[in-house]
Amino acid sequence: MARNRYEVALLPGDGIGLEVTDAAVAVLTDAAEQHGVTLSYATYDAGAAYYRVSGEAISAASMSALGEADAVLLGAMGLPDVRYPDGTEIAPQIDVREHYGLFASLRPCRLFPGVPTRVRAEAVDMLIIRELTEGLFAGRHDPAEPSDERASDRLTITRATSEKLFEVAFAQAKRRRRLHGTPGHVTLLDKANVLRSNAFLRKLFDEAAARHPDVATARLYIDAGAMMLVTNPERFDVVVTENIFGDITSEIAAGVVGGLGVAPSGDVSETHGVFQPSHGTAPDIAGRGVANPVAAILSAAMLLDWIAERHGDPRCAGAAASIRTATGAVLARGPRTRDLGGDAGTLEVTRAIRTALAAGAPAA
Known part of the structure; x- marks a missing residue:
């Protein structure tokens, strides 16, 4: 059933996750307001940087809070130099999948006009x-058998x-x-x-x-x-x-279809959904303002589609369609980030998508 307000939990995570989450939230908020939808946000710490200071990938309180939200928007998590004692990377996104039984990852791959392939x-x-x-x-989580001769x-x-x-x-x-x-x-x-x-x-x-x-x-x-x-x-x-x-x-x-910078995803069960770009934290470019925000923005559109289906709310479906149309228009004409052959930064691309959204850009 459609509601007046929907709660979105944010897990920006590590590296460029923080930057692309900010971009996605800006576009998500614009589209929701344009279609008469009110969203509220709560941000939770999780990931490798959080593990460094706390000794855990995500707190029990944060994990519990995610289940109360209507949907979760995740940036990216993990850093190659921060690992558990067994050598594996910090990956609370996998912990969230297991905790909430998110058994299916939906990964749409569409070749937008203007995107090189x-x-x-x-x-x-x-x-x-x-x-x-x-x-x-x-x-x-099977018990490990220490051996220098074999592993399975x-x-x-x-x-x-x-x-x-x-x-x-x-x-x-x-x-x-x-x-x-x-x-x-x-x-x-x-x-x-x-x-x-x-x-x-x-x-x-x-x-x-x-x-x-x-x-x-x-x-x-x-x-x-x-x-x-x-x-x-x-x-x-x-x-x-x-x-x-x-x-x-x-x-x-x-x-x-152009790389991970344009690849959104959603991890879902029958009752919970976590939406995130398919890319990683890219620590080599983190903080430089050059990350491609498109995958995160398209993931935000998937989040709106998820809410629309679960609550029978056509306003959310309309907002999702508007995000995809505006994003497609910017991909077709530019500006584009360096991974797509352009020279624009994260903020410039985000501003262009927000402008196209406000203008009601025609479908690419």
Whole structure:
């Protein structure tokens, strides 16, 4: 049910996360106000910098507060020189996924006009859906066996999570077809010819496909599918896959459409959503004002879509569409940041998007 006010929790994190979160909040606030939506914000500390001073990646109080918000906007977290005793990086975003059962990562990859790509393609518009809580992440907290001779990780696929994942994939295919005119097609990427766990995953996908006969499907082995993401990306609409495969293929897809600077994402369950750019903290450019804010701004649009669907609020859907239209217009004509061949900084691009938003920029 639509409400007068929605609560957004902010986790700016580390590195350029702070800069792109500020940019996204500015655009998000403008779009919400333009469409008669009131948003309130609460900011929480988490990440590598917070770990340095506190000894924890995120506090229990902050973790609990995230669950009370209508949605979470996350910047980026982790620094390569700040690590746990076992050598892994500080990654509270993964802790949040596990705590709230965020089992699906939605990673849209659209090639906007004006954005350079090294791939010969023009009409790329796909959604990579990555499972988040199991696969090769299933054993993340398994007891370690100290050894200088071997190490292993557990890959686990469960029916309960896979069924939820595939329902999201088919629902997204139908939604994209209805709202954006995409084919309404789902491709599974797996390694079912070698891995028993992936053969089971394909079996579960076949069962889900049978429940949705109005959606066309395909099944590809991950190696062939990864190649096709580069050689023929226009063939894909919705792609769904296991955790690690999704981690890798979503970044391949992002590279096809211009890089991580234009790649938003949302980690969701049936009840909670965390939205964030797909890029990392980029400590080499942090604080210099040159980070590309587009991925964070498009993630804010996804956040509004999430609220719109959960609360049946067309105002939020309209605000999300306005953000995408304004962002697309700026990508088409500039200014652009250096990763996209321009020379503009974070603030200049953000101002341009806010100006286009205020002017009601036509779709790119």
